[in-house]
Amino acid sequence: MEKPSSGVRGAIEANTLAILDASEATKHTRDADDDRIAFLEAVRAASLLPENKSPPTFKMCEAIFKILRFGNSLELITTSCQLLNELDLEFPRVYMTNASESSMPHELVVLQEAWSPFVLGTDISDSERATAYDLTGGLIDPPGFHLLLQGLAEVSDFENFQAPDTKVLSNMLLFHYLVSVLEGDFVPRNQMYRESMIWSSVRESLLNTMLCSRKMNYKGLMKDCVTTLCGLGQYLAEYDNAVPYSGTSMVKQHEAIDTALATAFLHFGRITCAATLKLMVMVTELDSSKKNADMLGHTTRADGVRTPLAEIIQDELTYDKNILSPFLQAFKDSKWKLEIIVQFFWKYISKPSVRTRRSNVPAEDATFSGVLKCISNSSSAKSITKKIGAHAIHLLLAHGFQAFLLLSTKKMGEGLPDSKEQLAGGSVVETCKNLISVFNCLRKLDKQLEISSCAKEAIFVAATILSRRS
Incomplete structure (x- = not known):
């Protein structure tokens, strides 16, 4: 494969050094911005064209990243973000080898010296941390990542919305890119763990290292994820539907x-909503893998103890009922949405069996089908209605049923058995019957009960499925 000439490489390096100069970081003249665009095009030609495809140098990547972080025009931030994503796809830092034969196991390849936008590890000096989030530092450390998300959470405040500026848009793309980097590092590691049960492959991931950092406010980060997802989700839903959620119309402000x-x-x-959801799903996957590794005795004290994200979400939904509907609408991952809903219900349902402290095996009916069976009991339905309210029950059941159907459809498409031991739990017909039974039970308890629109839709779908399969 032919490499770019030394002259071209030297010119790009020279341009890189100019951009990396501290005095250039705040210079935003038309000529300076034109130079940056020319630099991005030169890197693309040197690294992504079929005849070249030479990995960019550390300084090139750092320069592109600085343009994304500190660019003051839509052209600069979008072009730099797109280039970084394309370079990561072409030259991944972490990947699994493709086994030539089914009998040969995959191998995890980690390029330790590859450039990364993150500054992680225990050997980082205070001076490096102090400059990690200013104009000359460039790279992102754990507190800087949280600070970035905090800013997005403030911007996403539905009730106190303010007109965005270029810096807000730059931070949105920056967050999107950072989450993509975390995903590119975590997904192959987690896949490798599922195949080999070697916990170190996940323990050393960027995501786990960042969340375990003593400088990271983990719970605060996850709560800001919920705030950002719900706030932006509400804004986008109102704009798309042109129906105000409150007295202040975002559409008019827009x-x-x-x-x-x-x-x-x-x-x-x-993009930010999708990145936030992706980050939350990765954390729940990490929680699941860590729980499995802990049960197998593969973790140590060095791994620490962290509250599972699902529990943090449950607490947030419990203490702030106003975000229940926005969260369920914005959280579109069916697998983990159903898991969160099931856990939310079982938090308030009396457990019928006595379990020992060392038991890590979930109860047989700790599934969506089990939840429906339990709530169809009048005493349980009355008890849980008092605890969380009829409106919350309607929302949770409707979204849970939707997630259950999506998972069931996916399983059938993949040729998997509709097993009661699966997360969804129960057959489609059984679940439809139980759902209708629950709402009949709720009506008996309160004859004046008004069924919400989303619950009516769920009941209609369940009845339609039953009529077609009878």
Whole structure:
């Protein structure tokens, strides 16, 4: 494969050094921005064109990353973010080898010297941490990552929405890129763990290292994830449906924003929602793998103790009922949404059996089908209605049923058996019957009960499925 000439490489390096100069970081003249665009195009030509495809140097990656972080135009931040993502796809830091034969196991390849936008580890000096989030530091440390998400959570505040500026949009794309880096590192490691049960492959991931950092406020980070997902989700849902959720209409505010920024904010807002959801799903997957490793005795004290994200979400939904509906609408991962809903219900349902402290095996009916069976009992339905309210029950059951059907459809598409031991629990027909039974029970307890629109839709779907399969 032909490499770019030394002259081209030397020119790119020279341009890189100019951009990395501290005085250039805050220089945003038209000429300076044109130089940055030319630099991005040169890196693309040197690293991504079929005839070249030479990995970028550390300084090149750092320069592109700084353009993303500190660029002041939509062209700069979008072009730099796109280039970074393309380079990561072409030259991954972590990947699994493709076994040539089914009998040969996969191998995990980790390029330890590859450039990364994160500054992690215990050997980082205080001076490095102090500059990690300023104009000359460039790279992101755990507190810097949390600070970035805190800013997005503030911007996502539904009741106190403010018109976005270029810096907000830059931070949205920056967060999206950082989550993509975490995903590219975590997913192959977690897949390798499932195949080999070697916990160190996940323990050493960027995600686990960052969450375990003594400088990271883990619970605060996860709560800001919930805030960002719910806030942006509400904004985007109102704009798409043109129906105000409250007395303050986001649609009217949106019309007063600069057209280019407004259009970009809607697009970047969806990207940010997707990145936030992706981060939360990765953390729940990490929690699941760590729990499994702990049960097998593969973890040590060095792994620490961290509250599972599902429990943090349950607490947030319990203490702030106003975010229940926005969260269920925005959290679109069916597997973990159903798991969160099931755990939420079982938090308030009396357990019928006595379990020892060392028992890690879930109860047989700790599934969505089991939840429906339990609530269809009048005493249990009355008890849980007092604890969380009828409206919350309607929302949880409707979204849980939707997630259950999506998972069941996916299982059938993959040719998997509809097993009661699966997360969804129970057959489709059985679950439909139990869902209708629950709402009949709720009606008996309160004859004046008004069924919410989402619950009516769930009941209609369940009845339709039963009629077609009878």
